Amino acid sequence: MAKDSQGVLWEVFVQSKPGQPHKHSGSVHAHDREMALQNARDLYTRRSEGTSIWVIPAEAIIASSPEDIGSFFEPANDKVYRHPTFYHVPEGITHM
């Protein structure tokens, strides 16, 4: 198989407004950090989607695996008191 010349994979996180968290938008190929940033800009923010971009080498992301679902997430299911559903949220509060 021919060697892939597209560069390594970077994950792209875009912030839509100041103060908002950066959200995962997708990924790009690039050979260096500046190229990754520029490619992310060209692919994900050309239509005013963003005010800030993060790019992170995909290999630097540590992800849980599907087998972890049981031990990681299910214990929370029966502990209803962990959910903030007993508080009254005042009107006018956004981004909760």
Next chain:
Amino acid sequence: MTKQEALFNYILRLADNNLILGHRLSETCGHGPMLEEDIASANIALDLIGHASALYQYAAKVEEKGRTEDDLVYLREERNFFNSQLAEQPNIDFAYMMARQFFTDAFDFHYYNALKNSKDETLAALAVKTHKEVTYHLRHSSAWVERLGDGTEESHQRMQAAVDELWRFTEELFDMNETDKILIAEGIAADLEPLKALWNKTVNELLEKATLKKPGSVWQQHGSREGKHTEHLGFLLAEMQNLHRAHPGATW
């Protein structure tokens, strides 16, 4: 030459520069070295054609002869185009594209910054908008020139070849004629003479970072201000104008 004629010529030259380089870049759409770069080049081509479109509309308005943007683009002959010869140079390889783009972006960056002070409100407003886009174009092309120049042996050699080959079209960017003279006196045009030092600084700094040699004094091409071009423009126009000439008045 009246002031109105000078202004029309001046806007037309600006528009032609943007259109021809934009068209050249658009030819590579679908042929980029990698998907992301393909999109980046197409984006820049669109930016340039966007500038051209706004400028042609303004030129048509200034001329007051009832011509439209399309008339100016599709129905002029080669000798009536005033874009720099650099803009029309073909896409020999990716290094050529980036050298051509970098020399142009470095010029445009300083030029549009100066044009922001134009007494012509429309040109000043267009300059503000254009300068923002060009700032990104320059960052993009600079990064590539540096990456290829300071890259592998082959990329260095190809980047240097492109810089050497295109160097003879760089002096022309600063040529001025009667049109400039009239409009500089009116405070409308930007004087290109003081831009030389700024352009040289930008170019020298990057070539050094990219470990590329600045070409020595070579024969410099001139003539686009009088509509003289290299053989490449005719082919470009033939392709670009073909549809409109075969189907006069065709619109999207």
